[in-house]
Amino acid sequence: MRLREGLLLAVIAAVSIAAPVHAATHTINISLVTFDPAVLTVNVGDTVIWRNNSFLQHTVTRGINCQPASGGFDSGIMDPDGQFSFTFANTGSFDYFCLLHCIAGMRGTVVVEIAPVPIAATTWGGIKALYRTVR
Numbered sequence: 001m002r003l004r005e006g007l008l009l010a011v012i013a014a015v016s017i018a019a020p021v022h023a024a025t026h027t028i029n030i031s032l033v034t035f036d037p038a039v040l041t042v043n044v045g046d047t048v049i050w051r052n053n054s055f056l057q058h059t060v061t062r063g064i065n066c067q068p069a070s071g072g073f074d075s076g077i078m079d080p081d082g083q084f085s086f087t088f089a090n091t092g093s094f095d096y097f098c099l100l101h102c103i104a105g106m107r108g109t110v111v112v113e114i115a116p117v118p119i120a121a122t123t124w125g126g127i128k129a130l131y132r133t134v135r
Helices: 002-018 123-132
Strands: 023-031 034-036 039-043 047-052 061-064 081-086 094-096 105-111
Touching: 023 039
Parallel strands: 023 047, 039 105
Antiparallel strands: 023 034, 047 081, 061 094, 094 105
Protein backbone atom coordinates (compact mmCIF):
# COMPACT_ATOMS: atom_id res chain seq x y z
CA MET A 1 0.00 0.00 0.00
CA ARG A 2 2.77 2.47 0.92
CA LEU A 3 4.63 1.60 -2.28
CA ARG A 4 1.57 2.50 -4.37
CA GLU A 5 1.14 5.82 -2.54
CA GLY A 6 4.80 6.63 -3.10
CA LEU A 7 4.53 5.68 -6.76
CA LEU A 8 1.46 7.86 -7.16
CA LEU A 9 3.17 10.84 -5.54
CA ALA A 10 6.22 10.32 -7.74
CA VAL A 11 4.03 10.28 -10.88
CA ILE A 12 2.22 13.45 -9.80
CA ALA A 13 5.51 15.19 -9.03
CA ALA A 14 6.98 14.17 -12.39
CA VAL A 15 3.94 15.45 -14.27
CA SER A 16 4.04 18.73 -12.35
CA ILE A 17 7.71 19.32 -13.05
CA ALA A 18 7.53 18.18 -16.68
CA ALA A 19 4.56 20.43 -17.51
CA PRO A 20 5.67 22.88 -20.19
CA VAL A 21 6.11 26.54 -19.45
CA HIS A 22 4.59 28.62 -22.23
CA ALA A 23 6.13 31.93 -23.13
CA ALA A 24 3.78 34.88 -23.09
CA THR A 25 3.51 38.00 -25.21
CA HIS A 26 3.13 41.40 -23.52
CA THR A 27 2.33 44.77 -25.06
CA ILE A 28 3.66 48.18 -24.14
CA ASN A 29 1.73 51.03 -25.72
CA ILE A 30 3.50 54.17 -26.86
CA SER A 31 1.43 57.34 -26.70
CA LEU A 32 2.68 60.88 -27.16
CA VAL A 33 5.81 60.72 -24.93
CA THR A 34 5.06 57.79 -22.59
CA PHE A 35 5.46 54.04 -22.45
CA ASP A 36 2.45 52.31 -20.87
CA PRO A 37 3.19 50.53 -18.64
CA ALA A 38 6.46 52.25 -17.82
CA VAL A 39 7.59 49.20 -15.81
CA LEU A 40 6.68 45.70 -16.96
CA THR A 41 7.62 42.41 -15.29
CA VAL A 42 7.89 39.34 -17.55
CA ASN A 43 9.41 35.86 -17.46
CA VAL A 44 12.47 34.60 -19.31
CA GLY A 45 11.38 33.63 -22.82
CA ASP A 46 8.52 36.13 -22.96
CA THR A 47 8.20 38.57 -25.84
CA VAL A 48 7.39 42.24 -25.44
CA ILE A 49 5.78 44.18 -28.27
CA TRP A 50 5.97 47.97 -28.24
CA ARG A 51 3.17 49.53 -30.32
CA ASN A 52 3.48 53.12 -31.47
CA ASN A 53 -0.04 54.48 -31.00
CA SER A 54 1.22 58.06 -31.28
CA PHE A 55 1.25 60.38 -34.26
CA LEU A 56 4.97 60.94 -33.50
CA GLN A 57 7.97 58.84 -34.46
CA HIS A 58 9.65 56.97 -31.58
CA THR A 59 12.40 54.49 -30.77
CA VAL A 60 12.75 51.74 -28.19
CA THR A 61 16.43 51.85 -27.29
CA ARG A 62 18.07 49.91 -24.48
CA GLY A 63 20.18 52.06 -22.18
CA ILE A 64 20.07 54.48 -19.26
CA ASN A 65 20.28 58.24 -18.88
CA CYS A 66 19.54 58.67 -22.60
CA GLN A 67 22.70 56.72 -23.51
CA PRO A 68 22.29 53.54 -25.60
CA ALA A 69 23.77 50.36 -24.14
CA SER A 70 26.18 48.40 -26.30
CA GLY A 71 24.67 45.11 -27.37
CA GLY A 72 21.20 46.25 -26.37
CA PHE A 73 18.00 46.17 -28.35
CA ASP A 74 17.06 49.07 -30.61
CA SER A 75 13.95 49.43 -32.73
CA GLY A 76 15.31 52.17 -34.93
CA ILE A 77 12.84 54.91 -35.84
CA MET A 78 9.25 53.64 -35.60
CA ASP A 79 6.64 55.52 -37.59
CA PRO A 80 3.12 55.98 -36.20
CA ASP A 81 1.29 52.61 -36.01
CA GLY A 82 4.64 50.82 -36.13
CA GLN A 83 5.73 48.15 -33.71
CA PHE A 84 8.87 46.49 -32.40
CA SER A 85 9.24 43.20 -30.52
CA PHE A 86 11.98 41.66 -28.45
CA THR A 87 12.19 38.27 -26.71
CA PHE A 88 13.99 38.33 -23.36
CA ALA A 89 16.33 35.37 -22.88
CA ASN A 90 18.00 36.44 -19.62
CA THR A 91 16.92 37.65 -16.20
CA GLY A 92 17.59 41.22 -15.17
CA SER A 93 16.32 44.76 -15.29
CA PHE A 94 16.39 46.25 -18.78
CA ASP A 95 16.08 50.03 -18.94
CA TYR A 96 15.12 51.59 -22.24
CA PHE A 97 14.10 54.98 -23.62
CA CYS A 98 12.97 56.80 -26.74
CA LEU A 99 16.05 58.31 -28.35
CA LEU A 100 13.94 61.16 -29.75
CA HIS A 101 12.10 62.02 -26.52
CA CYS A 102 14.32 60.86 -23.66
CA ILE A 103 14.93 64.42 -22.48
CA ALA A 104 11.12 64.70 -22.08
CA GLY A 105 11.26 61.70 -19.70
CA MET A 106 10.22 58.97 -22.13
CA ARG A 107 11.79 55.98 -20.37
CA GLY A 108 10.78 52.51 -19.26
CA THR A 109 12.00 49.29 -17.69
CA VAL A 110 11.37 45.61 -18.39
CA VAL A 111 12.11 43.38 -15.39
CA VAL A 112 12.74 39.76 -16.41
CA GLU A 113 12.35 36.99 -13.85
CA ILE A 114 12.70 33.22 -13.93
CA ALA A 115 9.36 31.64 -14.79
CA PRO A 116 7.75 29.87 -11.83
CA VAL A 117 7.64 26.08 -11.96
CA PRO A 118 4.14 25.18 -13.10
CA ILE A 119 1.94 23.00 -10.95
CA ALA A 120 -0.13 20.40 -12.73
CA ALA A 121 -3.73 21.48 -13.10
CA THR A 122 -5.36 18.71 -11.13
CA THR A 123 -7.96 18.59 -8.43
CA TRP A 124 -7.87 16.61 -5.24
CA GLY A 125 -10.75 14.53 -6.60
CA GLY A 126 -8.69 13.75 -9.72
CA ILE A 127 -5.71 12.70 -7.61
CA LYS A 128 -7.90 10.39 -5.51
CA ALA A 129 -9.40 8.89 -8.67
CA LEU A 130 -5.92 8.27 -10.07
CA TYR A 131 -4.91 6.66 -6.77
CA ARG A 132 -7.92 4.30 -6.96
CA THR A 133 -6.84 3.12 -10.42
CA VAL A 134 -3.30 2.40 -9.18
CA ARG A 135 -4.49 0.30 -6.24
